[in-house]
Amino acid sequence: MTERPPIDPSLTDLAEAPADDAPTPTISPGTRITPRTARNSAARTSEPARPSAPNAQALVDDFRDTFSRIRTELAKVIVGQTEVIEEILIALFAGGHVLIEGVPGTGKTLLVRTLAQALNLSFNRIQFTVDLMPADITGTRMLHEQDGQRELVFAKGPIFAHVLLADEINRATPKTQSALLEAMAERQVTVAGTTHKLPPPFFVLATLNPIEMEGTYPLPEAQLDRFLFKVFLPYPTAAEMQRIIGETTSNNAAQTGPVFPPRKAAARVEELRALVREVLVAPQLEEYAAALVRATIPRSSKFAPAGPSPLPLDEQITRYVAFGSSPRGGQALLLGAKVRALLAGRAHVTYDDIDRVAVPSLNHRLVLNFAARADDVDPRALISRLLDAAKRLHR
């Protein structure tokens, strides 16, 4: 049964607003050092200026503080899963989307909803089923009669939200799944020849159910590639399980408080995203990320690039991988590494930052062949092998 997504009238103006209308976060020189004043001055000042070192440190501290507060709010509701939460938040501030794979009942939907509440952003959920149509997601034109005149008015779909939960996305048909393609990549939807901008920040969290594969449609590679990270939600530990069942079966369930004020939440998230992109990356690290991505492409692929690989090609990559990562994998590596650098209080990326985000960035971009499925090969193990080789040789 398809769950008809509600349409939020308050999002109309956001949909029409261009994406680049977001305020440019700048700080004038000599501003007071506190993060709040730095943030406010950035919102007020239209002329870009180079901040002093204390102000730059304040920006980093503000980012770390915000990140920590969001994590704390999520931890009030979500028991355990700290690594998954951190990866989701990294993807959020890196400006990407996340594909969450986990067995039913592990809190995927609760996690996404709690995140939206903590960020104080608009949130919509779409339960993907086999009869869900693209118009059910993007919206459609409806005949509207007012003062005796009829006109077609665009009714926005549930995709017009800051945080979108695409629950069990693999249960919809490829046609419906592809409705998300343009929205995830371009942050816009096109209906009846009219392009509508999506409200920034636009953050899609899709869930996959690894069991009950009957009647499911595996996501096409093109859509998989649009997710910045793919994270796996494991079963909770015994202690976490005890806490979960204890807290969810009583009346004193924990509530999440918003981290951002209601009307400034989107701007704040965009500001932090802009700060992430200003993290410095040395050319050697860009080369390292590119080498990692290049090493996922097997020699046998007819699309393999010319020239030798900077890293030695792994025998298992050649044996089990049909297609390697796209350049989006490299983008995911660097963006995720930048967020990690800010979380460490640094203004620059290190090799370790790239290594830490390599598995969630690349594991869903490796298209495995039949031999890999027959041997039950995990792409995360292949990437771990690549990282080990890279640590030995490239560094």
Next chain:
Amino acid sequence: MRSVSVDVAEVEAEMRVLRSRLNALTLQRTAAIGVSTVIACGTTLIVLAVEASAFTFAVATWSAVFVSLSAVAYAGWRLHRSWLTLEAVASFADRRSGLQGRLTTAIADPAPQSRLRVLLIEQLQSASPLWRAATLAPQRIARSLLLVPLALAVLFASIFYARSPAPMTRTPFPLQASPLPLRVASAADMMPPAGADPAGAALQPASADGETSTRRATQGDSSQGSGRSDADGGSAGGDLSNAPGASSSGSGLRNAIRQALGADAERGGAAGTASDPGGGVSDSGADTPHDPTASDTAPQPNSAAGGLTQTAATDPSQTGQRADAQTGDGRGGAGHGSAGSSQSELFEAAAPTGNAPAGAAAKPMAIKLGAFSAAAPQQVEPQHRPSSPTLVSESSDGRHARLADLSAEQRPDAALQKLDVAPEHEAFVRRIFTRE
């Protein structure tokens, strides 16, 4: 607060200083390795030129050339590999000071407009004591440079070792004689120039006191030194030509080393005895004006010289080049003279022969000639020059027959007899050899 660009320039300037220091250290290390290896090879060659056989020296020469070239090539390769760019220096400083890539990023300056760039510079400045050139590369002189003076010290020590006199070593006489043409050539080099007193080239009994003769040669003047070199050069050339794998460059190098060190007279005696046991001409030593004691030792009979009754010419007119040849030959005499334990069996009571040339201060000796009985017809070879003494060589059969007549102690000293016979003594010698 200073502008960011100035701070980045400071970081870059410090990295340049560090780079120059590290590259200078690398240059010093590689140069030290290359130079000390070459010096070590030279030292080895010097020692081998004096001590080892010609074959060993030839092998060592080529090995030294190979090792030296390899060392130079390795030094160049290592210099190329270790030569640091500015980015590499920044990476090195990052690792050494635990800056987690801050210096690398600052040098690359990937985003000049970034708001976080100033934070990076500020963090670097706060940690500046960790990555200053004085901290990371305090030394300006590589410790590897100590290898060079060490190698030079060993080199000089080897030179002094080569120049110092060493105890005479006795080399067993090889039964296989060297090719005759080379012997002749060596002897021809030792011939006196035309016009010299032929009496001076008369056969002289070798000095029984070989060591005394050697010391005399060591104390000679420069003309003696060159003469020794000439005489020994022929002998060394004969040795190298016999050695497998020997080369003219190796022999030339060996001669050059010996000539430079002047060590041939001290060390070459044994080698010369081994390769040229007869020595051709006996040494009277009395001709050398620098050696007043030579006349005392020269007339001593030396049975190993061939068992001939010979006269010791003490012609005072003989000087110069004659002394050179005599000195070289004296080494051969010294080698024979060292076999003094069996001399009493060879010599009988001295008796005047009455065949000594007129005008020569002859000291008659009676020597057994039975050793030459079997090979007498082949012993005399035609003279190459009418005015020069000729070499008299035994044939192989005759030598073996003579060896059979000698005792075990005498056999090592039973050298080939190559005696200079003056033209006026030719008939006398022929008569002696054809008597039996």
